[in-house]
Ligand code: BDR
């Protein structure tokens with residue numbers, strides 16, 4: 001199995017993404033969870049990492065990372081994820097608290113210990129990954145890959161131009177995308193097609209296990225906001241799609257292209273500017289997901305969540 005570090009900001013879709021990862025031990029060997037500011041504050045995302053471990057019945061270390069973006073002020077998304085980040089009743093207590101070491105130090109050591117082997121699956125703002133790349137400039141050449149849920153080839157969700165994870169730390173995203181590390185990006189242009197429809201939510205609930213029931217409850221909360229905001233029948237499974245693509249790359253059609261993140265404040269602040277048609281002549285730095293088999297993706301998610309106790 002692929003050694004992976006799961007870096008994110010749980011956040012309900014991060015938590016479901018991490019359940020998917022833990023339920024896939026044949027494909028993924030989760031080395032640790034690293035947490036970052038994002039949907040809610042770092043204290044909550046770190047606590048929620050421990051809760052997710054308990055839900056998955058897994059035991060790996062949790063490292064807390066950056067509590068704020070590099071330059072811009074903190075931006076959260078509690079509206080979509082509830083004040084706690086995990087809006088469900090009957091959640092277990094965290095089975096682990098954070099280690100004393102900072103996430104960024106852990107990432108640097110773990111990648112250096114296995115040159116060319118470790119994949120960073122990032123489902124939040126890229127602050128930790130950017131800091132690790134600055135702390136250890138050899139890292140971009142040593143990671144196997146960065147798999148990131150963030151950005152978009154088109155529209156944004158936090159602003160008309162910017163997706164939340166990109167908007168929450170555009171400077172970090174620009175550092176990572178232009179670092180020379182192999183990056184696969186799963187943006188809104190594909191994740192907004194991976195919708196947790198009421199029928200899919202019922203199938204998760206119908207699994208009959210705790211992970212399925214809690215996932216269904218989280219997605220029911222989420223659906224309310226997606227219905228109201230976007231007129232969609234359910235919430236988009238953004239982060240689970242990135243983890244699914246780490247498990248099964250063929251779920252998404254990829255296209256290499258040049259991607260730069262707008263770091264100047266203004267209408268496009270935080271936009272991932274994707275050179276879809278190669279008009280700049282600049283070399284491709286990112287493999288961008290441009291198509292998704294959302295039925296196959298959901299089938300995988302359902303099957304894997306069903307494996308949990
Ligand atoms: C991303 O933003 C967060 O709210 C979600 O967890 C996901 O990572 C989608 O834009």
Ligand code: CA
Nearest residue numbers: 011014123124
């Ligand atoms: Ca996230």
